[in-house]
Amino acid sequence: MNSADPVDVRSLVEFLRLCPPLDTLDAERLARAAERATVTSYGTGEVILDAFARPERGLHVVWRGRVSVWTNPDRIRELPAYHLGPTEMFGYVATLLGEAVGPRVEASGQTVVVRLDPDLVDPVFATRHGARLLAREVDMSRRMMVSGAIPTYTLVDDLIVASPLLVEPTTTIAQAAARMEETGLPYVAVRQENGGYGILTDAGIRRAVASALPVTQAVSTAMQGDAPSIRLGASAAEALITVLESHGDVVLVTDRADQLKGAVAARDFVVSSTTAGASLHEQIHRAETVDDLKDRYRSVPGMLTGLMAKGLAPSRVITVHSAIIDAAVRRTIELVAEQYPHLRTDAFTWLSLGSNGRREALLSSDIDAAASFDNALDAAGIAEYQPMFAKVAEVLEQAGLAHDRHGVSPVDPKFARTHADWARAGRDWITAPEADDAVIMTCLLVDGRPIHGDRGLPEVARVFGDLRMHPRTMSMLLAASIAQSSRPTPWRRKKIDLKAQFLVPIANIARWAALSVGSTALPTDQRLLAAGGSAMLNETDAVALADAFDAVQGIRLAWQMEQTTADRTPTDVVRLERLPPVDRAILAEATRVVTNSQRRMGNMARFAMPES
Template sequence: MPSTSTSAQTHPLTALWAQHPAWQNLPVKTLKSLEAQAQLQSVSADTVLLAQGQLGSRLGLVLHGEVQLQDPDLGLSVRLGRGQMLGYGATPQQQLRAWQATALTDCELAWLAPELLQSLCTKHPALLYFFPSVMQQSAQPDTRQTAAKALNQISAPVRTLVQRRPISLTPDTSIQATAQLMREHGVSSVLLVEHGQLLGLVTDRDLRNKVVANALDVNQPVVNIASRSLQTVQANSPTFEALLLMARHHIHHLPVLDGSELIGMVTTTNLTEQHRASPVHLASDIYQQTTLEGLQTLTARVKQLQQQLVDADANAYSTGHIITAITDALTVRLIQLAEQALGPPPLPYLWVAAGSQARNEQTAKSDQDNCLILDDGFDEASHGDYFKQFSQKVCDGLAACGYIHCPGEMMAMTDTWRQPRRVWAEYFHKWVNQPKPRALMLTCVFFDLRGIHGQTELLETLRQDVLTLTRGNSLFLAHMVSNALKHRPPLGLFGNITLSKGGDHPHTIDLKHSGIVPIVDLARIYALAAGVSAANTHDRLALSANAGQVSEQSARDLRDALEFLGKLRLAHQARQTAQGQAPDNFLALEELSNFERSQLKEAFGVVQTLQEVLSKRYAGGRF
């Protein structure tokens, strides 16, 4: 049993203060105070001093003997001798949760409380050089408080932002009377309502651009200048849904409904007052840019936004949607600038996002996957040069803003992926009916599609044709399963996590390709089998469970695993960004606590089990 003492004739710390650079320049009065507050401990060899997860509970100074710090999961260890320190402040932040301390020999240690060290570093800032994790930890409470407030704001129901009953009038009201009503109530918009039904929206911008600029007769009915195709949001929806709608569609006024009843309006002013770094504010800034250089300056804020969401403990599902909404806004603005430079397009088209952007699952570390679906009236001789230049400008613009060119050239700037709808239909028909290795690889990209800008009907009709080809097509689905099984969770024979052994990131886990991609692949197969058109992985799993392609329990397990892995990746990237590093997907186990490692094994186990289930279900279809 260890023995503890708090007094000594000649205090054991006295000699340490004189020899260690962290302490030798402190005032004698301060050192005497520390000696009085230190807890001394004498232990025998093999005594566990601090178990895994407890290392951050206090600062230890080795007075005599040797102590071993060890990560039992990774098999890593270091030895500490006389005069060396461990624990809170001294041990790097990423190792505090995962390492444990054991006495190698009979030892004597002195322990200081974290609060004492924090106070000391505040009074003597030079000490932070020796205690780097004190600075990291002491900065967390304020950051977390601010971030938690931001999370509460984006999670709160939209109805909390409604400040007054809606200002409405009938569609036959004159334009002049409408302007007078807006002035009287001090509002920037009014809603057109008839027989309880929302019919349109008029803003002060409409009055300026459609009436004053065109010298329009103000006695005309206001319905003539109203926006009729409206986005709306339900009152009990979280605020982040309103943020997404406004950011994605570049709108500044959003009617709020309670069921079918109109209860009010939220505006970008409401939202940005509540959350200055909101995606709607960032998207608004994006749309105001007139040059590529201006857009480039804004992209750094995407990493900042992701960090704030991670600090606020926002879930990966919401974060993915919010980060992707910014990519959408950036893409649309680049498209608008390209059209300004080249002139209006000669025929209808649809710019389509593929991969993680299509699934609303992007992070601050993303490349670009996109394509262009052209109207079937496309003629290469007449229209080819325009769309070649157009797609090159947009893709190069995205690359300049940090969304690197797809290594596999799956982009609209590549001739193959810039085709009329009829050619895309031929592509999918060939991929489904002749599922060769390259075809299966392409389906993993191009079965996840979402229209970003242009004529959405070009994709919707194509999607329905594709789902008709894949629904119940066991031969094709069997090949898809075989291809998906190339991405396996990194679990060894006995359920231990296996780390990469070579490459640029040895001794890490590739969270994307070893963790998230296998779940994305499973959800895609379930969705194709069920004829589900959703692209988001969470949504695919839920809808596929409703269709009977996967059990409700298995779908929940996969969604939980995806959420856990997604949050690990976001937190890992946020830490890298905070340290001035480029974010990536390669996680070292040292970053995780023992509890998180246990959860990681469980998540990988869920994926591994359901891969085997799907493999057996379609085993006969491959022969």
């Protein structure tokens, strides 16, 4: 049973001074809060708070131990959404709203929790850090109230029905088939020396038998070596798109440490209500004519609105959108190429650049792109492709995609070169960063992702792999990332540009930080987390920047959905008075996070950056 403990006010005050945003309280108010606090010990599994059952007035802080937090009342019997440790708070949203909006919190082991009187600590939510905490949690709670609850089967986690079936490479095909029959699973995952996984499915076994491969052979002789995989937390729509794009039957599911957690097959998705994105993806993939493709792509905004209404997180909605853009571009290339039978589509790799290369494109995003050709083609041979690329751009624009208004397109010969020419240009940009467009071109190509042709690492990307060994170039990239002009300044004007003033500065920091640690990650949040804890970007700043990026992307997506619903062209520009107070608080916090991070990186550069 839990028990109320005697309170040592002095020790409690010292502890509360370590808990942001409580550390912003003056000494007198902090002492009064400590005097009226209740300190309670809990054993493993004991319920500390169930704000789904009833709202409770109180602000809770973990003093010792750890707590498990559930944010969805339909998933109480499942794993918790997250854990909190010492100095972290919970319960303040239900207190402030006076609504039963959650969460449910239980002790994970022996835990001590401090309960504070909210009337004494309300002022902390007027601070920037407090506003950030409040905005994030209220926004989540509001979405929960609007949708009732996030529906089950929206995440790939919900679709895993059994523990993973993992075998060694030396297992025979016959033994693998027997294990599949035993468990009723349609696959076996095969452990590989590089830490990855291969996969053998029912269909793979049938193909092996049809090709007269002896079933006494090792499973490694029949498996697919690079198994399609997706991480826990991905949406069901993303997972199904992965299955469809791999032309397979099963996708493996791993955690952040790349440990296998299970798998989902195509048949498992029938229970999910959020796979409309995957359905549209497949419709676009199967479009028989250019007109079919245009018609199908025009339903994308409505599909995105539906995913948001079903409670899918904005970051997941954006990932699904990027996958659909990829499908549209690939199918457009295939359909347009039919009008140019003398040209080979396997002669070039199409690279998505910019936000779509990073899988962060929204409805207003330009679809920046480049083409990398076989080295056998000369300039005249590449020029023959220009009319086809112009037609691709025209079709995409008619479908509703902004296929670059600024010239970052293979239609421009500057963005259509051979593999060798791209690599040569990359080396020139690295060694002479002060040359015209060198920094801009480097930033564009570092974000490049192949979506047609050779899906391996582009040759120019391999050149950038050792960019951190070129301090002069890195210094110029850093200067661009932390320039005063790139800092968000929303409160100086009535209109703000969510992309230019908030997202671009964070994306620039993330790109540079990832390059500085040799990370090949593309999405901004992954780049930040990969670089967090490095000499130039501490872990706290990395997490804060990733949170700010995700939150602003959510505001941007909601704004563009509102514009689309009103039959207006989606833009990134919004008037401040149109935003609710919660969103304004998020933007204020994002401004502070970006500005402070840029300032710290500039100061660190004086000491951490090697001399050129």
